[in-house]
Structures are given as C-alpha cells and as structure tokens.
Amino acid sequence: MNKLVGVVGVLVVGLSVATPSASAQDDELSTLKARKLASPFLARVTWHLDYDLALADAARSGRLIFAYFTRSYAP
C-alpha cells in the first residue's frame, strides 16, 4: 500500500511538472502580451489598441485606418 501511494505520488508530481496548469499558461501569455505592449513603436505615436475605438475615431475624423496586425503569444 505504501509503495502504491508512493508511485501515485510520483505520478501526480511528475504530471504537474510536465503539464503546466491552465493558469500558468495564461500567466505566460499575459507576460508576453505585456512585453509586446512595451514595444518602442507603440510609444512613438498614438496607436489605438481597441478596434471599436479605432473605428469610432475614423468615423469621427473621416480618416482611413492604418491597421497593423501582430501577435504576442509567439515570436
């Protein structure tokens, strides 16, 4: 019985090390997002990061939107 508990215990620890929890993955994604938001290009001039606000600004000003699509979850 003690041996079985030991084996199960090792498996549980092993799985928790091998498989990051969903919240750990989300934390990593949030960290990567924060890093991307600190990109120099975003600081030089005013960028909308919110699509709906960009549309509202374009509708108000009559200007076209220059839209740049990028990602933070991978290089």
Next chain:
Amino acid sequence: MLATKEFTDWSAGYVLFAHITTQVPGDKHQDLLAQKGGNGFPHLVMLEPSGMVVAQLEGDRDVAGFAAMATKGQAKAAEIKKLIDAAAGGDKAAQVALFKVRLEVGSFATVADARKEFDALADADKAALEQPLYDFSVRLRLGQLTSQEDALAAGKEFAEAIRAGKSFKGDTGTAQGYWSLAVNYAKSVKDVVVAERCIAAITELFGDNENAQRFVKQLTDEVATWKAEKK
C-alpha cells in the same frame, strides 16, 4: 520601421490601429486577423471607417509601400461610400453590390452573420452571391485554423464541396491554402475523384510554376497507384 520618424511624420493623416493577437482568455477580437483577410503576421491593411478592408500592403514594408497602399485604399473607400449611400437610399442593385463587397473586405465576423443577411435577399440576387459567400467562408475557415487536426477537418469540408461541384474561386493566396488542404485530405483517404479535381485546378491556377508542376506530377503518380490498388 514603425518606430521611425519617417513613419511618424507620414502617419499623421491616418488613424493608427495595432491589433495584437494575444491568446489571453477574455481578450477581445482575437479572430480579427482572419476577419480582415490575414493568415500570418505581420499583416498590414487599410480600413475604411466601418471596418471594411480597402487595401492590403503589396509592396515593401516602408513608407513608400504604405503610401501606395493608402492611395489605393482612398480610391476603394470612395467607391464603397458611394455604394453605402446608394444602398441607404433604397437602390436595390447597390444593396446587392454592397453585400458582395462586404463579403470580400472582411465586414462580417462569422459566416452565420453573412448568411443571415444573404437569406434576406431576393432569390434572383442570391444566385450571383453564392460563390462570393462560399469564397468568404473559405477565407475565414483558413484564417481560423487551430491545429493539424483542424486543418484535416477543413480539408475534408473543402473536399466535400469539391465533390459536389463547388470550389473556391477567389485570390490565389487563399486558393493555395484551399487546394493544399483538399489534397491533404484526399491523400489521407485515397479519394481519386477529389484528387483529380485538385490536379486540374492546381494545373490551371499554378501550372507555370515549377514547384507546382512537380507537385502535380507526384500527385498524379500517387492517384495512379490508388487506382491500381482498387482493381
């Protein structure tokens, strides 16, 4: 380039929008890239004020390339504005033309949204819009692939349409993805009919390209093997 003074000076006449696909749960508009016709990063387009794509970057990723894109975008935006105004005034032909443009320029977030408006059209108008609606559904499907398994599932959907006599008829970039996934599925189940239709389409679209010629030759040989196995 986007952090340069040259870009800062040029961009003053435009609304700047940076969309970051983060995959963080809860973040808004995570499918926006696919909606706006993109399937890779970076993706640069001009949008008119209601969100329709009016130009895509075709040249270099520099101010000259951006300026050329913006010029094209201004012209397309002016065309769209005329259609919007005419459609709002009750012009039926303009309403149909505007729906077609909206399918092409990423105005619908989902196929269901587009189909809802499509279903409200007169039957005579629907006939001319079936193909643009299908092309739109393919672009969106390709832009939202999540895994290899999903790619195979998409290939199966495309293969079923191809069997039924329907296929993608839009831009060559999307066509490459469409026919590739259909071929992958056809190979996985040794579907001779679909494979032969893919061969015909790829030859017609990309027959001048040496890589495509090699690909077609290989696939043709494979299909011959499948046929021999079935005898």
